[in-house]
Amino acid sequence: MTPRTLLLILLSCTACARIDHIGKPPSFTPPEESPERVAMAYSAVPDLAVPQRSTDGASLWSGTKSSLLGDRRAMKRGDILTVVIEIDEKAQISNSTSRSRSSSESLGIPQLFGVPQRHDPKLPDGASLADAVDLSGKSSSGGDGSVKRSEKLTLRVAATITDVMPNGILAIEGSQEVRVNFELRELLVTGFVRPDDVSRQNEITYDKIASARISYGGRGQITDMQQPRLGQQVLDAILPF
Incomplete structure (x- = not known):
C-alpha cells in the first residue's frame, strides 16, 4: 500500500463523521445497535414451570414486583435503573519552589615529581602548573505553579443492567442523546454497582459506581468548529517547537 493511498483512506475515514451532518442535523445512534437493547432482548426468561394460584396475583403481600409492597429495584439483566x-x-x-547552589574547587600541584618546575619555563609568561585547576560554579532555580479548577454537572440518565457478575455485582450501561437544531449532545455512563446501593426509588448516585465512565459531549456543526483540523493536530504532535 503506497503512502498516498494510506493518506486518502485516513482522510476519508476522518471525514465520515462530519459528512453525516452536512446540510442536516446529526443522526441519532440506532437503538438496535446499543448494548442496552441486547441486554433487554436476551435477558433471562421468567420461570413459568410452576403455575401460581390465581389469588397470588391479587395479593398485596406477594413478593412480585407487581404487588403493592414488591421490590421494584433493578436486579437482573435487562432491568432499568436511574443514575443520578x-x-x-x-x-x-498552589506550589512555590526555590533552590540555589554555589561551589568552588581549586587544585594545585606545586610538587609532582618535578613536573611543574620542568614545564613552567615552557609556558607563557604568568602561567604555572602550581595552580593546575580552578573551578567555580553557581546555579539557582525557582518555580511557581498553581491549579484552579471548578466543575459542576447535574444530570439524570436511565441505565440498563447489561450483565450480572458471578459475585452479584451489576454491570450497567446507559446512553442518552438530545438534539437541538444542528447539535447533538451525548451522555454515556458505564460502570459496576452493588445491588445494595440501589435505593428504593431505583436510583443510584455516580459516587457509588465502580470504574465509572461518564462522558458528556456531542457532535454537530458547533463541535466541528471548536475542534482543530486533523492536519493541525498531527503537526502539533510531531513538531518539537
Whole structure:
C-alpha cells in the first residue's frame, strides 16, 4: 500500500463523521445497535414451570414486583435503573519552589615529581602548573505553579443492567442523546454497582459506581468548529517547537 493511498483512506475515514451532518442535523445512534437493547432482548426468561394460584396475583403481600409492597429495584439483566450525576467539585493547588547552589574547587600541584618546575619555563609568561585547576560554579532555580479548577454537572440518565457478575455485582450501561437544531449532545455512563446501593426509588448516585465512565459531549456543526483540523493536530504532535 503506497503512502498516498494510506493518506486518502485516513482522510476519508476522518471525514465520515462530519459528512453525516452536512446540510442536516446529526443522526441519532440506532437503538438496535446499543448494548442496552441486547441486554433487554436476551435477558433471562421468567420461570413459568410452576403455575401460581390465581389469588397470588391479587395479593398485596406477594413478593412480585407487581404487588403493592414488591421490590421494584433493578436486579437482573435487562432491568432499568436511574443514575443520578451531581458533580460539584472545586480544587485549588498552589506550589512555590526555590533552590540555589554555589561551589568552588581549586587544585594545585606545586610538587609532582618535578613536573611543574620542568614545564613552567615552557609556558607563557604568568602561567604555572602550581595552580593546575580552578573551578567555580553557581546555579539557582525557582518555580511557581498553581491549579484552579471548578466543575459542576447535574444530570439524570436511565441505565440498563447489561450483565450480572458471578459475585452479584451489576454491570450497567446507559446512553442518552438530545438534539437541538444542528447539535447533538451525548451522555454515556458505564460502570459496576452493588445491588445494595440501589435505593428504593431505583436510583443510584455516580459516587457509588465502580470504574465509572461518564462522558458528556456531542457532535454537530458547533463541535466541528471548536475542534482543530486533523492536519493541525498531527503537526502539533510531531513538531518539537
